[in-house]
Amino acid sequence: MARAGVTYHDVAKAAEAIKSRRQEPTVDRVREHLGTGSKSTIAPLLKRWRSDIGEAADVSGLPSDLVEVVKSLYERVQQMGDHRIEQARDEFKASNDELQKELTEARNTIAQLTARQQDLGDQLSRVTEKKSQQDKSLEGARVGLAKAESQRDEALVRATELKESVAELKQENKDIRDHFEHYQQRTAEDRQQEREQFRSVNQGLKDQIQDLQHRLVQAESRASELFDANAQLQSNADKLEQANATISKDLDGKLDDIKDLKRDIEDALAKNREYQHKNERLAEKIATLTAQKADVDKELAVLSQALETAKAELKSTQDKMAFLTDENKVILQEKAVIQGQFKQLQGSL
Structure with missing residues (x-):
């Protein structure tokens, strides 16, 4: 249970401020940013914030x-x-x-x-x-x-x-x-x-x-x-x-x-x-x-x-x-084109 004075809103705000500095929000960094709170209090709140975002x-x-x-x-x-x-x-x-x-x-x-x-x-x-x-x-x-x-x-x-x-x-x-x-x-x-x-x-x-x-x-x-x-x-x-x-x-x-x-x-x-x-x-x-x-x-x-x-x-x-997904999409498109051409060729025959 969170101690009085340290709420989920405080932890979330501190984590966003740390992340805005391009740093990974950790329990120690959040505690240092807040200047109060125990690790056992901050850890579950920080985990909840990560789940929420x-x-x-x-x-x-x-x-x-x-x-x-x-x-x-x-x-x-x-x-x-x-x-x-x-x-x-x-x-x-x-x-x-x-x-x-x-x-x-x-x-x-x-x-x-x-x-x-x-x-x-x-x-x-x-x-x-x-x-x-x-x-x-x-x-x-x-x-x-x-x-x-x-x-x-x-x-x-x-x-x-x-x-x-x-x-x-x-x-x-x-x-x-x-x-x-x-x-x-x-x-x-x-x-x-x-x-x-x-x-x-x-x-x-x-x-x-x-x-x-x-x-x-x-x-x-x-x-x-x-x-x-x-x-x-x-x-x-x-x-x-x-x-x-x-x-x-x-x-x-x-x-x-x-x-x-x-x-x-x-x-x-x-x-x-x-x-x-x-x-x-x-x-x-x-x-x-x-x-x-x-x-x-x-x-x-x-x-x-x-x-x-x-x-x-x-x-x-x-x-x-992502590159393989894009390449797969291109291959699928080419396959579709080839299948269309193949169908056209079968129709013409």
């Missing part, structure tokens, strides 16, 4: 069996050609769709892996920058610790020097006391006179001893503070070492992740190369199908040429039959 008049004088055989051969060749062309088109379209799908999937996979690699590169840059900053902080802490240790050593040396000074002062005080007692025993007469002087000197020495003791206490307090600061710096250094170890461990983990991702990328690239290889094989298959289609077109052209040759031979046969 009475193409049998062009083959007058030929045996009807020969005309039917030629028509059947032509229609069979046309159907085979149309079927093979349609089949080749379907195979080509299916192969092309599958190839496009695989190519799209490969492109999407490559885009995802590229984005993931970019993200990991950014994470590695941030981790590297953070580690560099922490290394700088650790180096600063180490420098501060070295300075604190140097200050502690200086304080210890100074405390030792102060202790030695106090010991020397104590020894000097002891020597003075011994000398004073010896001098007191020896010069008992001058004791009263020198007592005030001794008290004054002794008071000065006591003041000096108290000052030195006060300085010693301050030095010991300063040394204790330096020891506490050193312990704090050592604790901070240990914490920084632990943090550095943790960061190094995290960095090693990130590097392992990056190695895994590189392996994934290499696998993806291998798959991409495999897809490209499949693409090349599909391209070769498409080229083969195209070549087969070209062979079919050539075969169809040969069959069309054979059909044209058959038509030409048919036309030549028709001309010969």
Whole structure:
């Protein structure tokens, strides 16, 4: 049944237009001229048009069996050609769709892996920058610790020097006391006179001893503070070492992740190369199908040429039959004339 939009009138009009260009109206030419309609719809309408215009008049004088055989051969060749062309088109379209799908999937996979690699590169840059900053902080802490240790050593040396000074002062005080007692025993007469002087000197020495003791206490307090600061710096250094170890461990983990991702990328690239290889094989298959289609077109052209040759031979046969018919008519006329003369001759005898 004809599809809506393609009627017998449309097919007949298209066939007449094609025939006016001195071309044989075929299903493909009618479909191309109309720009729509299926072959299964156009074929019976075109056959009806040929029946209506009475193409049998062009083959007058030929045996009807020969005309039917030629028509059947032509229609069979046309159907085979149309079927093979349609089949080749379907195979080509299916192969092309599958190839496009695989190519799209490969492109999407490559885009995802590229984005993931970019993200990991950014994470590695941030981790590297953070580690560099922490290394700088650790180096600063180490420098501060070295300075604190140097200050502690200086304080210890100074405390030792102060202790030695106090010991020397104590020894000097002891020597003075011994000398004073010896001098007191020896010069008992001058004791009263020198007592005030001794008290004054002794008071000065006591003041000096108290000052030195006060300085010693301050030095010991300063040394204790330096020891506490050193312990704090050592604790901070240990914490920084632990943090550095943790960061190094995290960095090693990130590097392992990056190695895994590189392996994934290499696998993806291998798959991409495999897809490209499949693409090349599909391209070769498409080229083969195209070549087969070209062979079919050539075969169809040969069959069309054979059909044209058959038509030409048919036309030549028709001309010969027309010539023989005319010659037969002339012979019949001559025969009639001879028979008339013969009858006249018999009458005269």
